[in-house]
Amino acid sequence: xxxxxxxAKLYYAxxxxxxxxxxxxxxxxxxxxxxxxxxxASIPFGKFWHIFSSMANIFTRNRQPKGDYVPHIEKLMxxxxxxxxxKLGYEDIEDFTxxxxxxxDACTRCGRCQDMxxxxxxxxxxxxxxxxxxxxxxxxxxxxxxxxxxxxxEGAPKGEPDAQLHEDAIKADTLWACTTCMGCMEVCPxxxxxxxxxxxxxxxxxxxxxxxxxxTTTLKNLTNNMNTWGMNxxxxxxxxxxxxxxxxxxxxxxxxxxxxxxxxGCIGAxxxxxxxxxxxxxxxxxxxxxxxxxxxxxxxxxxxSARKLGDEALFQMLAEQNIEMxxxxxxxxxxxxxxxxxxxxxxxxxxxxxxxxxxxHTQFIxxxxxxxxxxxxxxxxxxVYHDSCYLGRYNGIYDEPRFVLQSAGANLxxxxxxxxxxxxxxxxxxxxxxxxxxxxxxxxRTDQLTATGAETIAxxxxxxxxxxxxxxxxxDLEDKHKVLDIAEIVASLLE
Numbered sequence: 001x002x003x004x005x006x007x008a009k010l011y012y013a014x015x016x017x018x019x020x021x022x023x024x025x026x027x028x029x030x031x032x033x034x035x036x037x038x039x040x041a042s043i044p045f046g047k048f049w050h051i052f053s054s055m056a057n058i059f060t061r062n063r064q065p066k067g068d069y070v071p072h073i074e075k076l077m078x079x080x081x082x083x084x085x086x087k088l089g090y091e092d093i094e095d096f097t098x099x100x101x102x103x104x105d106a107c108t109r110c111g112r113c114q115d116m117x118x119x120x121x122x123x124x125x126x127x128x129x130x131x132x133x134x135x136x137x138x139x140x141x142x143x144x145x146x147x148x149x150x151x152x153x154e155g156a157p158k159g160e161p162d163a164q165l166h167e168d169a170i171k172a173d174t175l176w177a178c179t180t181c182m183g184c185m186e187v188c189p190x191x192x193x194x195x196x197x198x199x200x201x202x203x204x205x206x207x208x209x210x211x212x213x214x215x216t217t218t219l220k221n222l223t224n225n226m227n228t229w230g231m232n233x234x235x236x237x238x239x240x241x242x243x244x245x246x247x248x249x250x251x252x253x254x255x256x257x258x259x260x261x262x263x264x265g266c267i268g269a270x271x272x273x274x275x276x277x278x279x280x281x282x283x284x285x286x287x288x289x290x291x292x293x294x295x296x297x298x299x300x301x302x303x304x305s306a307r308k309l310g311d312e313a314l315f316q317m318l319a320e321q322n323i324e325m326x327x328x329x330x331x332x333x334x335x336x337x338x339x340x341x342x343x344x345x346x347x348x349x350x351x352x353x354x355x356x357x358x359x360x361h362t363q364f365i366x367x368x369x370x371x372x373x374x375x376x377x378x379x380x381x382x383x384v385y386h387d388s389c390y391l392g393r394y395n396g397i398y399d400e401p402r403f404v405l406q407s408a409g410a411n412l413x414x415x416x417x418x419x420x421x422x423x424x425x426x427x428x429x430x431x432x433x434x435x436x437x438x439x440x441x442x443x444x445r446t447d448q449l450t451a452t453g454a455e456t457i458a459x460x461x462x463x464x465x466x467x468x469x470x471x472x473x474x475x476d477l478e479d480k481h482k483v484l485d486i487a488e489i490v491a492s493l494l495e
Contacts, residue, residue: 089203378409446471
């Protein structure tokens with residue numbers, strides 16, 4: 001070691017070589033060995049314990065696809081009807097899984113997660129790093145007195161053993177600030193999984209009706225009207241009346257008479273801006289000669305916002321109804337324009353019996369172009385593409401949207417934060433429906449995108465589209481920049 005080398009040089013300098021050398025060798029050897037053993041014995045009681053807990057966490061980490069991280073409760077609705085469910089979510093540290101207790105110890109406090117977090121970057125009360133550390137401190141405050149009591153017969157309290165997990169250890173505002181963008185989990189060198197813990201803590205709050213007023217409104221809308229907007233569910237198909245050509249309905253054309261079901265989603269059906277993307281996608285499908293159909297007025301929300309806001313029962317209710325309807329229609333392939341719906345249908349529905357080939361519209365359009373079924377005019381558009389969190393980090397779809405834009409002749413530039421290191425728009429995790437206080441995440445990301453000098457901000461998510469149009473309007477940049485979904489760009493360039 002460098003210390004031993006230094007001592008040896010000093011020993012030689014003072015004339016230590018001689019008949020006493022073997023004595024000093026033994027003294028120094030046993031001293032070194034003793035210090036090594038002391039260090040090893042101290043590891044479980046200090047910060048160096050993460051050397052072992054990190055390896056354990058890496059070895060036992062969740063190896064499912066990234067989009068499949070949400071803890072699932074089997075047959076929840078059936079069990080609730082039988083009064084078998086006393087609570088949902090995490091009320092206290094005892095509710096954590098053994099893996100989650102390991103990851104609390106595994107955190108190296110490097111701060112990479114904090115640097116990636118859009119909530120922390122915009123002065124929200126959430127730091128992924130301190131969330132884990134606060135949970136660990138709380139765990140020790142609860143566990144150490146019990147351990148010492150077992151060992152010595154008397155407690156030796158550390159911290160506040162009578163504290164409560166919710167509010168004392170973790171504030172509700174901290175939990176609601178998360179956009180579930182997965183930036184924290186993407187960069188963690190030891191695979192700490194923050195988001196599943198946050199969602200289970202949210203579940204407990206929802207189960208005990210401790211939610212923000214806006215979240216309560218959204219969840220009521222989903223319960224009563226099957227959509228996040230609270231619109232009359234019978235108006236879901238009104239956009240069809242504005243189409244120049246007839247759009248085939250799955251129930252009317254029948255099983256086997258369509259290859260692709262276009263699942264429009266809540267924003268695509270109810271929001272005026274989102275309807276433009278829906279109509280653009282219909283135009284593309286017709287131009288490519290695709291045998292497709294839509295559900296129409298009977299379509300309901302996929303349930304993503306309910307699950308991410310913590311209402312697991314509502315999510316499963318919506319999912320069960322959707323799966324029953326999709327199976328009755330004989331659906332094999334589902335096309336979506338929303339990454340949140342894409343992730344839900346692809347990764348979460350199979351656990352409830354909904355197994356489909358789910359395709360995002362950027363993947364679908366890219367394949368149409370490659371196969372020659374779509375021919376596009378070249379437009380020379382100066383564009384920057386924003387990577388949706390649920391499309392990119394969750395599902396690894398980075399190249400297809402860029403391929404489509406380049407196939408349209410776009411001069412594509414990249415934002416400083418892009419691909420798996422991209423910055424969230426601020427709408428994920430149910431945050432689309434919650435009030436945010438300045439500085440806002442979408443305004444920060446708008447600044448990053450407009451700084452590239454690109455005239456067009458290209459997106460592949462209706463949430464991102466909404467958030468950036470608000471950002472552009474807030475900054476009075478509507479004359480210089482516009483936000484377009486990739487489907488809109490392609491539809492405008494069809495030959």
